[in-house]
Amino acid sequence: MLRVEKLDVAYGHLQILRQVDMHIKNGEIVAILGANGAGKTTLLKSVMGLLPPKAGKVYYRGKDVTGTPTFELARQGISFVPEERNIFQAMSVEENLLLGAYYNKDKAKIAQNLKKVYDMFPRLAERRKQLSGTMSGGERQMLAIGRGLMNEPHLIILDEPSMGLSPTNVLVVFETIKTLTSQEVTIAIVEQNVHATLNVASRAYVMEHGAVVMEGTSEELSGNDYVKRMYLGQSIETENETEA
Amino acid sequence: MDVLREIWDFMSTAILRGGMYSLMAVGLALVFGVMNIANFAHGEFYMLGAYFGYFILTATNKLGLPQFVPPILCILGAGLGVAVVAGVIERTSFRALRKRSKGQWLMNTFLLTLGISVILQNGARLVWGGKYRGVTRMWKGDALNSLLNFGLPPDRLVAFLIAVLCIGGFVLFLNKTSTGRAIRAVSQDEVGASLVGVNLGFIHTLVFSLSGLLAGIAGASLLSVTPASAFMGTMPLYKSWFVLILVGMGSIGGSIVGGLILGILEAFATTYLSQFLGSGSQDFICLAVIITILLIKPNGIFGKAVKSAVE
Numbered sequence: 152m153l154r155v156e157k158l159d160v161a162y163g164h165l166q167i168l169r170q171v172d173m174h175i176k177n178g179e180i181v182a183i184l185g186a187n188g189a190g191k192t193t194l195l196k197s198v199m200g201l202l203p204p205k206a207g208k209v210y211y212r213g214k215d216v217t218g219t220p221t222f223e224l225a226r227q228g229i230s231f232v233p234e235e236r237n238i239f240q241a242m243s244v245e246e247n248l249l250l251g252a253y254y255n256k257d258k259a260k261i262a263q264n265l266k267k268v269y270d271m272f273p274r275l276a277e278r279r280k281q282l283s284g285t286m287s288g289g290e291r292q293m294l295a296i297g298r299g300l301m302n303e304p305h306l307i308i309l310d311e312p313s314m315g316l317s318p319t320n321v322l323v324v325f326e327t328i329k330t331l332t333s334q335e336v337t338i339a340i341v342e343q344n345v346h347a348t349l350n351v352a353s354r355a356y357v358m359e360h361g362a363v364v365m366e367g368t369s370e371e372l373s374g375n376d377y378v379k380r381m382y383l384g385q386s387i388e389t390e391n392e393t394e395a
Numbered sequence: 396m397d398v399l400r401e402i403w404d405f406m407s408t409a410i411l412r413g414g415m416y417s418l419m420a421v422g423l424a425l426v427f428g429v430m431n432i433a434n435f436a437h438g439e440f441y442m443l444g445a446y447f448g449y450f451i452l453t454a455t456n457k458l459g460l461p462q463f464v465p466p467i468l469c470i471l472g473a474g475l476g477v478a479v480v481a482g483v484i485e486r487t488s489f490r491a492l493r494k495r496s497k498g499q500w501l502m503n504t505f506l507l508t509l510g511i512s513v514i515l516q517n518g519a520r521l522v523w524g525g526k527y528r529g530v531t532r533m534w535k536g537d538a539l540n541s542l543l544n545f546g547l548p549p550d551r552l553v554a555f556l557i558a559v560l561c562i563g564g565f566v567l568f569l570n571k572t573s574t575g576r577a578i579r580a581v582s583q584d585e586v587g588a589s590l591v592g593v594n595l596g597f598i599h600t601l602v603f604s605l606s607g608l609l610a611g612i613a614g615a616s617l618l619s620v621t622p623a624s625a626f627m628g629t630m631p632l633y634k635s636w637f638v639l640i641l642v643g644m645g646s647i648g649g650s651i652v653g654g655l656i657l658g659i660l661e662a663f664a665t666t667y668l669s670q671f672l673g674s675g676s677q678d679f680i681c682l683a684v685i686i687t688i689l690l691i692k693p694n695g696i697f698g699k700a701v702k703s704a705v706e
Contacts, residue, residue, distance in 0.1 A: 199590075201586065201589075220589070220594075221586075221589035221590060222588075222589045222592050222593055222594045222595070225589065225590055225591060225592035226592045230590075231590050233586070233590070235586075236587075237584050237586045237587030237590060238584070238587060239579070239580050239583040239584055239587060239588075240583060240584070241579070241583050242576075242579065242580070242583065246576060249573070249576065250573075250576055250577065250580050250588075250591050250593075251591050252591075253573060253576075253577055253580075253591045253592050253593055254592045298591065299590075301591075302591075302592070
């Protein structure tokens with residue numbers, strides 16, 4: 152579905168990504184984990200054509216899409232739900248969702264998808280006429296995800312979907328991600344909430360300082376001592392002490 | 396009776412002029428709101444509209460078509476012609492600039508529009524010479540003649556109706572079609588718009604063309620009031636900027652109201668103040684109001700502190 156090869160990305164002279172290799176297979180949920188500043192968002196943005204890579208290639212469904220403009224990738228079925236949400240604040244919820252299906256000309260299909268999104272997030276249905284800029288962070292996040300689903304994407308990329316959400320809303324978001332898998336959508340997800348993410352993801356990459364330092368299935372990584380210590384907050388100091 | 400007559404004259408002048416100012420200002424506000432460009436070549440689109448309209452009108456008048464057909468062709472043709480010119484300008488200059496650098500965007504595009512304005516003015520002078528090209532009367536017909544009894548100049552009245560139609564159609568387009576929605580989306584969040592598959596380049600060209608279309612229609616509609624000449628664009632440009640400063644930058648709804656306010660201000664100045672202040676009274680009043688607005692409420696009377704979206 153998606154393959155990233157030896158990707159280098161830099162802001163000016165500051166190199167952010169070094170030789171990042173990654174792949175996502177059809178129907179998988181892949182998590183990208185790492186601390187703040189590890190380059191996760193940069194990776195997603197350069198895949199999506201929002202940041203030009205310095206070197207390396209991005210393949211989508213077998214085709215080289217390095218340097219393809221963002222709107223083309225969107226039209227080819229990649230939905231990116233960015234950390235900043237980027238919703239249209241002076242528009243109503245419904246208009247935001249309709250824009251999600253901007254290049255779809257099939258009216259019946261659009262109505263059907265709209266209903267699906269409203270079923271998934273009843274909260275959005277209640278507020279369909281409200282200006283999205285006046286909604287809470289959680290509602291905006293639902294809207295951003297809903298908008299990303301309006302055009303039946305093949306691949307949906309979620310950047311920090313649970314950030315700034317209340318625990319209930321975090322639950323809603325992860326429930327949604329689970330339901331998406333049953334609809335044969337491939338998902339890439341960047342999260343700080345490592346525990347919940349490893350629960351839904353099939354595989355994961357761990358990034359540090361702009362490079363992939365570890366990859367494996369969710370079970371492997373949840374069992375890994377390093378991941379446990381760094382990201383799951385489980386103390387294994389006692390073992391270390393005996394070793395020392 | 397005299398007082399009533401005076402009020403009627405005052406209101407009709409105000410509204411008929413105001414409609415045209417709104418039409419010009421809406422295009423300017425659109426370009427500012429969506430592309431973040433302060434377009435100082437907007438008056439030249441008006442000028443080109445007048446020239447295109449004049450040539451189409453004189454050519455089609457010879458064909459012996461029904462009375463109302465030539466002016467319609469004139470206005471449509473002028474609008475479309477200017478839209479094409481504006482589209483070409485956007486592709487060749489603003490798009491090129493956008494690709495090179497987005498730094499200092501507002502200032503660089505401002506200078507670019509000034510350059511385009513100088514080129515278009517002098518180009519028009521070069522090609523069409525210094526002669527004024529106008530017509531005495533665009534819309535003819537007995538029904539229209541009876542309007543004169545009410546002190547309404549037919550051409551101005553029809554021009555006003557055209558302005559209302561265009562603005563109405565334009566607002567509907569922005570709010571009800573998916574392309575219009577995409578234009579508003581781009582004005583609110585460019586990244587978000589590209590993420591849902593909106594081609595920013597296409598929207599930018601479209602927006603610039605549309606603003607040219609509206610200005611071209613304005614220029615052609617007023618052909619019998621202001622004849623075509625190379626430097627005629629300055630006044631409508633200033634007037635449109637008055638409106639935008641008055642109501643706040645980039646607001647379409649505000650520009651419509653603002654155009655009418657400007658019409659009322661000018662009519663007031665010409666009717667009641669020109670006897671004290673001389674013939675420049677309308678500009679005096681407008682500039683005085685602008686300065687006051689800038690001092691008291693720099694974001695305009697409907698403006699918000701944040702750059703408002705196209706609404």
